[in-house]
Structures are given as C-alpha cells and as structure tokens.
Amino acid sequence: MKQRKITAFRIMCLLIAVVVLVFLGSGYRIIILLLSIFSALVFGRLWCGYVCPLGFYQELLSMLRKKLHIPTFHVSLKVKSYLRPLKWIILVYFLTSVLFFGLRPVMYIRPDLSFSSADMSIYKIIIVGIVTGICFLKERAFCKYCPLGTLRGLFNKISFGKIEKDGTACTHCRACLECCPMDIRSIYEERNKSDITHSDCIYCMKCIEACPEQDVLSFTLFGKKILSSKRNIKQVK
Amino acid sequence: MEERTLERYKRNISRVSAGSLKQLTSTGNVPKGLEYFTNVLKRTFVDFEKDDNEYIGSYCVMVPDEMIYAFGYRPLRLCAGHSVAAMIGDEIVPRDACPVLKATAGFHAMRVMPIYQQCRLAVLPMTCDGKRKSAALLSQYLPVIPLPIEMDKSEERFAQNLQNMHALMKSISKETGRRFSNRKLIESCKSINAAQQEAYKLYGLLSSDNPPVTGSQVMAVLNSYCYDTPESWAQHAKILNAGLSQKAAAMQPLKRKKPRIFIAGSPITFPNYKLPFLMEGLGAQIVGDETCMAGRLLYDPVVPDEYSTDGILRALTARYVCACTCPVFEQTDDRLSSLTEKLRQTKAEGVIYHILRGCTPYDFELSMVEQLADKLDIPVLRVETDFSAEDAEQVKIRLEAFVELIEQRR
Ligand code: SF4
Ligand code: SF4
Ligand code: SF4
Ligand code: SF4
Numbered sequence: 055m056k057q058r059k060i061t062a063f064r065i066m067c068l069l070i071a072v073v074v075l076v077f078l079g080s081g082y083r084i085i086i087l088l089l090s091i092f093s094a095l096v097f098g099r100l101w102c103g104y105v106c107p108l109g110f111y112q113e114l115l116s117m118l119r120k121k122l123h124i125p126t127f128h129v130s131l132k133v134k135s136y137l138r139p140l141k142w143i144i145l146v147y148f149l150t151s152v153l154f155f156g157l158r159p160v161m162y163i164r165p166d167l168s169f170s171s172a173d174m175s176i177y178k179i180i181i182v183g184i185v186t187g188i189c190f191l192k193e194r195a196f197c198k199y200c201p202l203g204t205l206r207g208l209f210n211k212i213s214f215g216k217i218e219k220d221g222t223a224c225t226h227c228r229a230c231l232e233c234c235p236m237d238i239r240s241i242y243e244e245r246n247k248s249d250i251t252h253s254d255c256i257y258c259m260k261c262i263e264a265c266p267e268q269d270v271l272s273f274t275l276f277g278k279k280i281l282s283s284k285r286n287i288k289q290v291k
Numbered sequence: 292m293e294e295r296t297l298e299r300y301k302r303n304i305s306r307v308s309a310g311s312l313k314q315l316t317s318t319g320n321v322p323k324g325l326e327y328f329t330n331v332l333k334r335t336f337v338d339f340e341k342d343d344n345e346y347i348g349s350y351c352v353m354v355p356d357e358m359i360y361a362f363g364y365r366p367l368r369l370c371a372g373h374s375v376a377a378m379i380g381d382e383i384v385p386r387d388a389c390p391v392l393k394a395t396a397g398f399h400a401m402r403v404m405p406i407y408q409q410c411r412l413a414v415l416p417m418t419c420d421g422k423r424k425s426a427a428l429l430s431q432y433l434p435v436i437p438l439p440i441e442m443d444k445s446e447e448r449f450a451q452n453l454q455n456m457h458a459l460m461k462s463i464s465k466e467t468g469r470r471f472s473n474r475k476l477i478e479s480c481k482s483i484n485a486a487q488q489e490a491y492k493l494y495g496l497l498s499s500d501n502p503p504v505t506g507s508q509v510m511a512v513l514n515s516y517c518y519d520t521p522e523s524w525a526q527h528a529k530i531l532n533a534g535l536s537q538k539a540a541a542m543q544p545l546k547r548k549k550p551r552i553f554i555a556g557s558p559i560t561f562p563n564y565k566l567p568f569l570m571e572g573l574g575a576q577i578v579g580d581e582t583c584m585a586g587r588l589l590y591d592p593v594v595p596d597e598y599s600t601d602g603i604l605r606a607l608t609a610r611y612v613c614a615c616t617c618p619v620f621e622q623t624d625d626r627l628s629s630l631t632e633k634l635r636q637t638k639a640e641g642v643i644y645h646i647l648r649g650c651t652p653y654d655f656e657l658s659m660v661e662q663l664a665d666k667l668d669i670p671v672l673r674v675e676t677d678f679s680a681e682d683a684e685q686v687k688i689r690l691e692a693f694v695e696l697i698e699q700r701r
Contacts, residue, residue, distance in 0.1 A: 123473065125601035131447060222628045225616075226444070228609035229594035239446065245624065266592050285491060 060259045060281065064103060068110035075107055094206040098213030102203050102256040109197060109256070115186065116193040116235075127191035134237075141199045148201035194235040197256065207253035215257055216274045221245035223270045230261035230271060241271070301339070301403050303375045308336035311562035315511050318571070322504050322538065324531035331515040331524075332561055336373070341405040347463070348413035348433070350395075350422050352583045352615060353440055355607040356521075357593065358460060359414075360479035362469050367406055368517040369413060370584065371395045372560025374678035384425060389649035390677045391558060392421045399432040406518070412466055414459065416440050418619045419652050436462045444613060444622045453608045460604070473600050479521075480593055480603060486521040489528035490589035496535050498578050498637040501545060503538040506554070506577020507567035510585040514561045517584075550697040553639035554580035555630065555660060557647040563678045566645055569687050573694045578637040581630060582645070583617065618652035626656065627663055634667055641697045643690075646675040670696060 075086065093101045102109050119126075129137070188195045197203050221244060231242035236254040241261050244250050257273070265271045265283035272282035312329050334340045346367040347359045359366040371377075371394035379401055380393030398407050412434040415426045426437050439455050441448035464471055490513060496502060497509045512531065516524050552575045559566060559582050567577055580586035591614040595606035616626040634642070642664055646654050657673055664671045672693045676682055 120597040120599075123597070123599040123602075125599035126597060130450065223632045225591060225614050225629055226625045227591050227594070227614035228449075229592075229606070232594070232605060232609055233596045243446075245628065264594050264596075266594060 067104040071105040072107045094209050097215050098210035099206040100257045103258040112189040112194050115190040141204050144199050145201045145204045210253045214276050217251045218248050218272050219250045220270050229264040233260040233264040305337045308562045323534035327527040328512045328515040331519050335518045346410045348410040350415050351418050353416040353611045354414045357479045361476035369395050372563035377678045388421045389647045392425045452612050456604045456608050482521040486525040487589045487592050489525050492532045503535045507564045513585045513588050549576035551578045551640045553642050556645035556653045557650040558582045558584045560584045618656045642671045644673045648677045
C-alpha cells in the first residue's frame with residue numbers, strides 16, 4: 055500500500071547485474087570476485103540485495119507468489135530456533151569443501167549455478183526443485199542459509215552502510231518486520247540503539263519503505279542519510 | 292420500559308446531543324466542510340434515523356473494520372458516551388463500572404437508537420475487565436462473539452493473536468452464513484487507508500503552531516467516522532482539510548499564544564465533550580489527544596506485505612494489536628514512547644489526564660505518565676469525571692487553575 059520506488063530501483067539493479075554476469079561473467083571471473091570481496095568489506099551484504107542472481111531468482115519467485123495471492127509460509131518460533139545453527143553448519147561445510155577439497159558444493163544447492171552447468175543429474179534437478187519450492191513459499195529462504203551471505207554478513211557490522219532507527223518515535227506497528235525478507239526481529243523490537251544493522255540484513259530497504267512513521271527508519275552511507283521512512287501511503291494497485 | 296418514559300429518554304438524548312453539536316459550531320470559527328460531519332452525528336444521535344444497513348457492532352479499537360466490511364456489513368462502534376444512556380445503564384452494570392459500559396448497555400436496553408437495533412451481532416474484544424464481563428450482559432440483546440486479545444505483546448503471543456483473528460473470521464462466517472471475500476477485504480483496506488491519510492493530515496493541522504480548528508471539532512470529525520462509510524468520510528475530510536489548510540495560510544499569528552493542551556487517558560466520545568469544551572472555553576487550544584475514539588482511532592495504517600487473506604490478517608493484527616497503546620497491555624513502553632513523541636510533535640505545554648470514573652487501567656498508568664511528563668517538564672492534571680454535567684463547575688475551577696499555571700510558566 056506504500057510506494058515501492060526503492061524496490062523498483064533495486065529490481066533494476068538486479069536485472070542489470072544478471073545480464074552483466076551472464077554475458078561478461080565467464081571472461082571476467084577475477085574482476086567479479088575482487089569486486090564482490092571489495093563490496094563485502096565496505097558494504098557488507100549489500101551485494102545480496104542488489105547484485106546476486108540467485109537472490110534475484112528468489113525475488114522473482116516471491117513476486118510471482120504475491121501476484122497470485124498465495125500466503126507466505128511462516129515458520130513457528132520453535133522451528134526457527136532449531137534452524138538457527140543451520141547457517142553456520144552450512145558455512146563450515148562450504149568453507150572446508152572449498153579450502154581443503156577444492157570442491158564447489160555450492161553448485162549443488164544454488165539453482166543458478168546448477169542450471170548453468172552442463173550435466174544435469176536427477177539428483178541436481180530434485181535439489182533445485184526443492185530449493186525453488188521453498189523459496190517460492192518463503193521470500194529469500196535460501197539467503198537465510200547461504201554461506202556466501204553468512205560470510206558477507208560478518209562485515210555488516212563494519213559496513214559503511216547502516217540501517218538506523220529513532221526508537222522513541224517507533225509505534226511498534228510491526229510493518230517493518232512483516233516486510234523484511236530476512237525476518238530480522240530487532241528492526242521492529244529495538245528501541246534504544248540507533249544503529250540496528252543486523253548481520254542478516256541485505257539492505258533491501260523494504261523496512262524503510264514500509265515504515266509509516268516519518269524518519270524513524272533510515273539508511274545512512276558514510277554517515278550521511280540517504281533514505282528515510284515517510285508517511286506516503288499509496289493506494290494498492 | 293414504559294412508552295412515556297421511553298419518549299422522555301428519547302427527548303433527553305436528542306437534547307443533550309443537539310446541545311453538544313451546537314457548541315461545536317458556535318465558536319464563531321466554524322471551518323468550511325465541518326457541517327457534513329456534524330450532520331452525520333445529528334442523523335445518528337438527534338434524529339435517530341433508520342437506514343437499511345446491517346451492522347456488526349464492536350468495542351474498542353482491536354476489531355478490524357476491514358474484516359467487517361469484507362463480510363458486507365458495516366462496523367458500528369458500540370462504545371457510547373451518552374449521559375442519559377449511562378443513567379439507564381446504571382441499573383444494568385455495577386455502580387463502579389465505567390460510564391462507557393453503562394451507556395452502551397443503556398442504549399441496548401432502551402432500544403431507542405435504530406442503528407443499535409440493526410446490529411446483526413457484536414464482536415467484543417476481551418480488553419479491560421469491564422468490557423470482558425459486559426460481553427455476557429450484552430448477549431441478552433444480540434449474538435456476541437468474544438475476541439480474545441493476548442495482553443502480552445511478545446513475539447510468541449503475536450502468533451496467538453493472529454490465530455484469534457483467523458478464528459474470528461470463521462465465527463463471523465458461521466454466525467451470519469456469509470462467505471468472506473479476499474477482494475472485498477483488499478478494497479476495504481484501500482478505502483480505510485484513504486480515510487486514514489486524511490485523518491493524518493487533520494491531526495497535523497491540529498498540532499500546527501496556530502491551528503485553524505479546535506480540538507473538540509477534530510474529535511467530533513473523527514468520531515463521526517464510526518457512523519459513516521470510509522469512502523464518504525474520506526471524501527468530505529479531504530474538503531475539510533483543503534479548507535483548513537487555506538485558512539491556516541491566511542491566519543495572522545496570534546499576539547498571545549493560546550496554552551497548548553494535550554488530552555491523555557480514557558476515551559472521550561460524542562456527545563460527552565465536557566472536558567474539551569471547558570478547556571476551550573478557558574481559552575486553551577487542544578493540540579492532540581491519545582484517546583481511542585479520536586487521536587488513535589485512525590492513526591496507524593495497515594501495511595500488508597502481500598495481499599493474500601493471511602497476509603492481510605497479519606497486517607491487521609499488527610496494526611490493531613501490536614501498535615495499540617491501550618493501557619490494558621502488559622508492556623507500557625509503547626504507550627509511553629508514543630506519548631513522548633506526540634507531546635514533542637504537538638509542542639504541548641500541559642497534559643490533561645482524563646479518567647472516567649471506574650476506568651482503572653488508565654489510572655494505573657498515571658504515575659508513569661507523570662514521571663515522563665516530569666522529565667519533559669510538562670505539567671499534568673488528573674481529572675476524574677463521568678458523562679454527567681453535575682461536576683462541570685468543579686472541574687472548571689481546577690482547569691482554570693491549570694491554564695493559569697501554564698501561562699505563568701511561560
Ligand atoms: S544470501 Fe547468498 S543467495 Fe542470497 S543474495 Fe546473498 S549471495 Fe545471493
Ligand atoms: S532490515 Fe530492512 S533492509 Fe535489512 S533485510 Fe530487513 S527489510 Fe531489508
Ligand atoms: S515500521 Fe517503523 S514505526 Fe512500525 S515498528 Fe517498524 S520502525 Fe517502528
Ligand atoms: S483504551 Fe480502553 S476503551 Fe479504549 S480501545 Fe483501549 S481498551 Fe478499549
């Protein structure tokens with residue numbers, strides 16, 4: 055019901071990134087790798103929200119689901135707490151495989167990589183199908199456990215991009231949490247800290263778009279306010 | 292009830308309501324477009340007009356109007372503020388219960404207001420003890436669906452509240468035999484949203500440095516929303532806002548600024564505008580309020596992430612329960628922060644803490660609000676009263692002293 059200008063811009067970025075990565079990708083692997091590392095060091099998980107093709111794929115799935123008015127699948131708090139260690143387990147598995155065995159296990163769980171590789175075994179197709187299904191029902195479900203995302207997330211705390219909050223003016227209306235694809239509870243609950251950048255945050259700015267209170271949530275880059283929440287409620291299409 | 296007594300009550304109700312309406316429009320400063328809203332109230336409370344809508348009654352602010360519209364009914368806020376009805380309700384509910392309950396029960400028992408008779412059923416949220424217990428009393432008059440509300444705002448309880456909303460939808464469907472439609476739900480979200488946008492502008496105009504409208508007028512405009520459709524209300528509120536903005540631009544700054552008063556506490560419902568009228572009579576400007584029938588009625592918007600029925604119900608639960616600052620919840624920080632913010636925005640110089648006799652939840656939180664106001668260096672005056680005009684003189688004397696205090700502090 056609100057304007058989604060930032061999201062529109064972000065989808066554009068993702069689209070351009072996909073085109074660039076697919077057409078130029080193979081020749082410029084090293085450059086892309088360096089860029090990705092640099093961006094992680096400086097902007098944390100920003101890459102996830104604006105570049106990663108798998109993130110884009112998941113967003114397209116969610117967009118389709120929302121168009122069809124199929125409800126989001128919400129995991130209960132208990133299940134969530136059981137799933138919490140999973141992302142670390144996957145990260146350790148990923149790192150050991152890459153560092154010690156030269157394997158790229160991520161190929162098997164990332165649909166984009168699997169699709170682009172030549173040999174499609176039944177095993178792969180099933181995995182891709184399951185991941186796609188889960189990501190269709192839950193926005194950015196894969197991102198919650200993605201090892202690359204977890205790695206970048208470690209740099210969110212020192213990132214130059216920050217999500218900030220004016221706690222007293224927050225009405226606890228929950229709009230931000232409901233829209234957050236990464237289910238970050240602290241953006242909604244926090245009242246005392248002003249820097250609320252979470253290590254899971256992909257800087258999608260959906261919380262800022264959703265928040266109906268003037269200037270309560272904002273995004274700052276190098277300490278300068280770039281975006282902030284507004285009460286500009288637009289009609290539903 | 293005897294025919295003659297009933298007639299007398301009817302006349303009295305009309306008279307009291309007409310009196311309040313007259314006072315609203317007698318300030319010599321009647322904004323263009325206000326008449327539509329006073330007419331809505333007049334139709335309901337003075338002329339007792341019948342219409343052919345079917346209503347679903349509700350209490351408090353936790354029952355989503357959107358849901359009621361989605362079933363093709365019109366919502367009707369049953370919380371009443373009428374002194375005559377409260378007098379009659381005195382015999383139905385306990386003496387120490389709050390006058391809102393008395394008046395509501397009174398209206399049901401008297402059967403004078405046609406819209407109360409047009410209620411197909413009532414959805415009563417289990418909020419304060421009085422409302423909880425009065426559900427059984429009201430079930431003598433019409434079918435009642437109780438809506439349990441978790442009084443703990445934690446994440447665990449959110450899931451429960453959401454389930455309660457789903458269950459409410461099923462209960463309404465079972466009771467009325469009507470199917471609910473997702474399309475209508477989206478439409479009602481849309482029109483209520485439009486009304487809220489206008490309400491937000493109106494709140495802004497009232498809290499401006501030199502408001503072009505009085506607090507009681509704004510309260511009446513907002514209150515009339517309960518007896519109108521959101522579409523029509525929004526359309527006329529737009530006209531009112533446009534007129535007020537124009538007027539504000541043309542207004543000369545006052546030489547002597549009026550004392551700016553914020554009203555906190557128990558609900559103030561038409562026609563019981565005793566407190567705002569007295570304040571305004573003493574030359575004060577009401578710049579805002581946190582009552583559930585005015586300042587909070589149309590404040591928080593519904594922001595769904597997706598428009599499936601579950602998605603909208605989540606957003607409704609978030610807006611109607613999580614953002615709610617009623618004193619019945621365990622956590623008080625939401626109310627205190629929202630008060631802090633509102634006092635800052637409205638640049639209030641004094642807080643009138645209104646307590647309806649018998650409304651303990653608000654009275655319990657008084658000390659916390661006093662502490663907060665102390666920190667902000669704003670004086671607070673607790674006024675305990677009910678709907679009758681008997682104590683008007685006494686209240687006036689206290690308010691007078693308070694206004695004087697504010698002027699001295701400048
Ligand atoms: S978390 Fe992983 S899959 Fe998701 S956007 Fe980031 S890198 Fe891509
Ligand atoms: S916290 Fe805000 S910016 Fe970060 S992922 Fe959630 S919605 Fe996006
Ligand atoms: S959307 Fe804004 S006002 Fe609402 S809970 Fe989140 S930060 Fe607070
Ligand atoms: S303040 Fe009291 S009467 Fe008003 S909505 Fe809340 S619980 Fe109900």
